[in-house]
Amino acid sequence: LYHFSSIIEVTMELHTSTVHRTGYIDQLRGLAVTGMITAHALFFFHTGTNVVLNAIQRGLNISTLTLFVFVAGLSASHYHDATNHVPTRHLVRPVLRRIFILYVAYLVCALVQVTSQAFTSTPELVTVQIIPAILMLAPPNFTEYIPLFILLAAVSLPLRSIYRVTGKSLALTLMAGGCIYLLGYTLYPIDAPSYLAHIKALFTGDGSLLRFQLFFYLPIYLIGFWWQHDTDHSHHPFNSPKKLRLIIGAALISILSLMLGRWYSISALDPLTRWPPSIPFLATGLLVGISAFTLLPVLNPFARIKRITDYFGRDALDMLVHHLVLLYLYKQLIGVQYGNIFHVFLATVILLTITTVLSSLSLTN
Numbered sequence: 527l528y529h530f531s532s533i534i535e536v537t538m539e540l541h542t543s544t545v546h547r548t549g550y551i552d553q554l555r556g557l558a559v560t561g562m563i564t565a566h567a568l569f570f571f572h573t574g575t576n577v578v579l580n581a582i583q584r585g586l587n588i589s590t591l592t593l594f595v596f597v598a599g600l601s602a603s604h605y606h607d608a609t610n611h612v613p614t615r616h617l618v619r620p621v622l623r624r625i626f627i628l629y630v631a632y633l634v635c636a637l638v639q640v641t642s643q644a645f646t647s648t649p650e651l652v653t654v655q656i657i658p659a660i661l662m663l664a665p666p667n668f669t670e671y672i673p674l675f676i677l678l679a680a681v682s683l684p685l686r687s688i689y690r691v692t693g694k695s696l697a698l699t700l701m702a703g704g705c706i707y708l709l710g711y712t713l714y715p716i717d718a719p720s721y722l723a724h725i726k727a728l729f730t731g732d733g734s735l736l737r738f739q740l741f742f743y744l745p746i747y748l749i750g751f752w753w754q755h756d757t758d759h760s761h762h763p764f765n766s767p768k769k770l771r772l773i774i775g776a777a778l779i780s781i782l783s784l785m786l787g788r789w790y791s792i793s794a795l796d797p798l799t800r801w802p803p804s805i806p807f808l809a810t811g812l813l814v815g816i817s818a819f820t821l822l823p824v825l826n827p828f829a830r831i832k833r834i835t836d837y838f839g840r841d842a843l844d845m846l847v848h849h850l851v852l853l854y855l856y857k858q859l860i861g862v863q864y865g866n867i868f869h870v871f872l873a874t875v876i877l878l879t880i881t882t883v884l885s886s887l888s889l890t891n
Contacts, residue, residue, distance in 0.1 A: 551754075552839030555597045557765060557818055559838040561590040563849045563881065566668060567874040570853045575865040587846055588797065591671055592811025593818065595743045598678060599750020606686070606751070607758060611815055614683055624679045631843050632662070632672040635850045639666040642858045663724040665737075668850055672736040673728055681740070692748055693755040696768045703745025707805075710741025711794070713801050731802045742803050746812055773816050779809040802848070839883075844885040852877060854857075860865050 565586035572579050611618060635661040643655075658664035662673050682689075690698045713730040717723075727735040731742070749772070756766060783795045783806030795798045795807040838845060864870050 536611050539805070547829075547837060547840070548600075550606065550819070551597060551600050553832065553835045554593070554600070554818055554839065555814070555842050556835030556838030556840075558590055558593045558597055559678075559845050560835070560878075561586050561593065561843050562869075563845070563878055564847065564874055565590055566836045566853055567877050570857055571864055571873045571877075572871045573863045573865045576867050576870070579870060582799070587800070588807060589811040589814040592743070592746055592803075592808055593815040594671075595674075595746045596676075596750040596753075596812060596815035597722075598675065599747040599752075600754040602678075602682065602689070603751040603754035604758070606693070607687060607755065611881040614686060617683060618853060621679055621683055625676055626673060627752045628676045628679065630783060631847050632665070632669055632676070633660065634847050635669045635672070637658070637665050637852045638851045642854045648728065662728075668853075670736060674740060677728060678741045680742070681744075689751055693751050696752055696756075696772065699748050699752040706741050706748075707745050710739060711802060713741070714739075716850060736801050739802060740856070742808070746808055749812065750815075753816075768798055769816075773813070776809045776816065780813060783809070800878065841885050845881055848884045849877060849881040852880060 565583055566587075568579055568583040572583070574580060637656070640655045640659050655664065655666075659666055662676075665673060688702065692702050710730045713726075714783070716732070718726040723732055724735065726732055727737040727739070729740050731737055731739040753769065753772075756768065780797065782795055783804070786792070786795050794804050795806060796804050797810055799807055864873065
């Protein structure tokens with residue numbers, strides 16, 4: 527595991543050495559990492575009997591992945607601006623390197639999850655699951671979102687010209703995002719042949735497979751891309767008029783969907799619908815990301831908190847791998863769940879602490 531971790535971090539250092547890191551992007555990513563670890567910890571440690579913890583877990587499930595995709599768009603826009611005059615052919619190797627990094631992280635988590643089931647499953651069952659997991663045809667639980675970021679990296683060069691255009695216009699960003707979402711929503715219910723179902727699920731989803739689909743999250747990525755471009759080129763980076771209108775629009779969509787959901791049973795308007803993600807589901811997560819971005823300056827007086835979130839953001843991939851490995855082993859070797867909020871909180875803090883310690887052992891950034 528540490529060998530893989532060293533490969534990941536050294537390669538990431540080579541990849542990012544020519545691009546200046548942006549503090550608030552790392553801090554936002556750090557908040558997303560904290561939310562992700564907390565959400566996963568609640569699933570593994572909580573019995574599901576505490577109303578408060580259930581509400582926290584539900585809120586994190588709605589917002590965390592969308593926040594991650596929004597931050598990915600911010601980061602991609604920053605990288606795009608730094609390499610805007612670099613020919614596309616010269617960016618192929620960095621993109622392939624990033625895909626390799628993400629796949630290695632996925633592979634470590636997937637193999638640990640599958641092989642740890644040997645404690646409770648037959649060896650034959652584990653063997654059958656390994657090959658589909660390696661090929662990402664059947665990602666194990668809690669690794670399903672990693673293929674989404676692999677796909678986002680894979681399409682970064684083919685869509686580079688589109689990003690260049692939409693990144694300069696909020697209207698074009700929303701139009702392109704709306705068309706991509708509508709295309710995904712149209713293709714989602716269409717049955718694909720069995721040999722293509724897993725591939726279709728990665729792009730548009732499938733009713734029987736819980737996947738985080740590219741076509742539904744790419745609009746959030748585009749908004750993050752535009753947001754960062756506007757931040758870098760606006761006289762009012764944190765509160766430009768266009769950004770305020772976007773915040774108001776996301777808030778209105780979330781509120782109206784809750785009201786309409788009381789009268790009409792429409793999955794596309796249900797903020798709790800994740801497969802495929804409904805419009806208010808994405809709007810609520812986007813609103814959380816935008817709010818976090820806007821409120822980041824509030825953390826300035828709290829240097830220690832700011833330093834922690836910045837660290838988590840810089841070491842996000844290592845944190846992801848280590849906390850999942852720890853949770854997989856915990857489930858198979860211990861598996862105790864708690865109903866008391868203090869016990870769950872203590873277990874979550876211990877998980878976060880051990881994850882941070884393990885990640886720091888090989889941190890090169």
